[in-house]
Amino acid sequence: MIPRVLILIFLCVFCAGAHAQPVAELVARADRLETQMKETEAFQLFQQVLQQQPHHLHALVRSSELASRIGRHQRTVEERMDFYERALAFARRAVAIKPTDSDANMVMAVAYGRLALMHKAGEKVSNVRDIKTYAEKALLYNPRNFKALHVLGKWHYEVSSLNVFERAGARVFFGGLPRASFDSSIYFYEKAKDLSPGFLLNYLELAKALDKAGKRPRAIQLLRELLRLPDTTSEDRLVKAEANRLLRLWT
DSSP: OOOHHHHHHHHHHHHHHHHSOOHHHHHHHHHHHHHTTOHHHHHHHHHHHHHHOTTOHHHHHHHHHHHHHHHTTOSSHHHHHHHHHHHHHHHHHHHHHOTTOHHHHHHHHHHHHHHHHHSOTTTGGGGHHHHHHHHHHHHHHOTTOHHHHHHHHHHHHHHHTOOHHHHHHHHHHHSOOOOOOHHHHHHHHHHHHHHOTTOHHHHHHHHHHHHHTTOHHHHHHHHHHHHHSOOOSTHHHHHHHHHHHHHHHHO
16 A cells, blocks of 8 residues: 555645646747737746756847846836846856857847946946957857847947046046948848848938938938837837937938
């Protein structure tokens, strides 16, 4: 006769397994929801994956990028910062698990970038070196990582746009910044565009860099191309709204 304690252990294990969905199934559903632009639902499913497998690299990477993206839709600064800090925490875990993973390094760069854009004047330079470092690592491990190329384009744009006080702060606290230019920004954005012609945010940022470089006609052309492309992320609605605003301003 089977001892009662073994029966109880068997029942506990069986019930736990019955309620926990297989990780592979959860990941497939989350990936599918993300492609359908149901990003909050996808993010929640990836959290279920991480509850079962805290070191699941794909779930950590996707959780980080989704948190960076979802953060843009939040109404308050505090809510946005909360998501961006969570994005950074997920990215750090991913990089700790596999330092040579291109996407893990890419989401680190993205998370640092989102946090930097939230800082006030004089503070945004604090993460500048980390953004560049992780974007370059992502490209070292995968030269075709178009999102990392986009981040480097954004890095050059933002550093080139720093005012005299921000640059002075960078010299005092960080010994200066690496060289940057709008031409370099355009170079990286163009490379990202070649690899991913449907990446709407890249069109918008490339148009801004072209305008800064005195190439507004080309910038306007890109914005019009952008508006004809289909949305692929929830962020694209914001991207198109900004493109329309710039077109009204520039034409």
